[in-house]
Amino acid sequence: MKRTSEYAAIAEAEIRAISLPKENLEGLYAPVEYGMQAGGKRLRPTLVLMTADAFGQNPEKALKPAVGIEMFHNFTLLHDDVMDKSALRRGRPTVHSKWDENTAILSGDTMLTLATEYVADVDDSILRPVLDTFNRQALRVYEGQRLDMDFESREEVGLEEYIEMIKAKTGALLGGAAKIGALIGGASKEDAERMYDFGVMLGVAFQIEDDYLDTFGNAETFGKPIGGDINNNKMTFLMVKALSMGGANAEALKVAMKMPEGPTKVKTVTRIYEAMGMPAISKAEAAAYSSKALTAIKKTSLSDEAREAYRKLIEKLIGRSK
């Protein structure tokens, strides 16, 4: 097994090498390449590569599907940015602000089809389960996005349905990445399912940590301004959990949500969260899902070395700015 940073570097190199037909189709394919070159942790292709390796396959055999999974992820970001009317992502103009909305829609569609082609670049013997896994996770991601959009117009969201939304929107793609890596690695059907479960639980832990960092993180290491979720009244784990606890603090939160955007609102909500013990509660919840992810790994036939690699990955992700 390699270090996760090595798998990420292999994926990054392959992504940088993508070259699409540009002659008279610049307006279709340049945004695809731009969307892919946004950088980031490359967590999803890392999961594909390391899981193929963990099950004994040369990770080179998983390279195209790894790129496909990352392309699917970037396709969802591209369309999400149109829907959210976001001008920036990771400090760069989004595709629809650099080009225009129609370009973002069409080049996003192109990315989804290209992603399917990349993912399908596997041995014929496993094409069916790999393709099914990919399509099923895609539908789960859309379902999660739909639920997330529906939550925006609601005053209250239950903790259970929030977790279900995260399992779909964030977990399914991590689950799909791990399962596809396992299938390429020659894992048994049972082990492939366990790797899917691992990815879903990792996704939930990851999202809870991300929600935490958006309020309690350090802007520099987090890479985004702190307090964005609070200003947007976003239904995050912190907000959903805090509201579900009820009492005077929950009522105070509801009042604070009606405040205009700005540092006073961010400070007010943050203080209420602190009074409710949300930092510790959030950390404990992320740890609980990390532990579920590790339990899924322990149920597989993977070697101790591989298990240790996944444990380190979790530690790196969930404890990523302690």
Add this chain to the structure above:
Amino acid sequence: MKRTSEYAAIAEAEIRAISLPKENLEGLYAPVEYGMQAGGKRLRPTLVLMTADAFGQNPEKALKPAVGIEMFHNFTLLHDDVMDKSALRRGRPTVHSKWDENTAILSGDTMLTLATEYVADVDDSILRPVLDTFNRQALRVYEGQRLDMDFESREEVGLEEYIEMIKAKTGALLGGAAKIGALIGGASKEDAERMYDFGVMLGVAFQIEDDYLDTFGNAETFGKPIGGDINNNKMTFLMVKALSMGGANAEALKVAMKMPEGPTKVKTVTRIYEAMGMPAISKAEAAAYSSKALTAIKKTSLSDEAREAYRKLIEKLIGRSK
């Protein structure tokens, strides 16, 4: 072989029976079903079913892929309508006007993944070529749409590049439908390729006829108001060909394109087209591509009965409002 209307009826029944999970996901899947129930000729699934039948396979075996091809088509219409900001399609509100733009983008994405699942519902032995054909035609369709969008901002478009655009935007999906039907029917690789060529040529003939009808058709049988393309200064076969002929009439056309929308503009452009002999030129061009489509059929190993069925289909489509 059945009549084309019978294949269309079989596809229609299967489409009407589509039932997607609605519980708390109404906002994702109801627009998908709505988009599929727009009616129309069901030409693309008809091509899948009749081609599987023509090569000796029970068309029932092609039913899911036929639905998948129609779902892909309706996905492109849904996103095209967002890009064109069209309020109506076939007399009904478009998805983004009935719901909203974000719903149209997300449910369109969902249709593309569902379409891939439907198309992949074939025997494992042909999954690879069917999936490759589907993904390749999809990319051609996006490329055609991109070129069409680029043409909008240009003053002149060459006849050759216009035909290339149509081959991609309209032809590739008809070609893909026929080729996938052939693969399901057990056709040889060569015959499957010829059926692809047939579909592409049929698509070009069909589009030229459609452009003709938008100016010279009968509003009632055409189903849309006449003159829409003229009012929108759309680069159609009529316009591209007429401009390419040059001379005083072409100059007059350029002036007429600057007129404001309305019946006077439509009448003026129509008269110039008539003076240039465009109705006959357009009919001859559509006939030439119909003939190329038939030539592709004649190169296959298909029976005389099957060839006759395709001849009738072409006649029905290209002569459809004589």
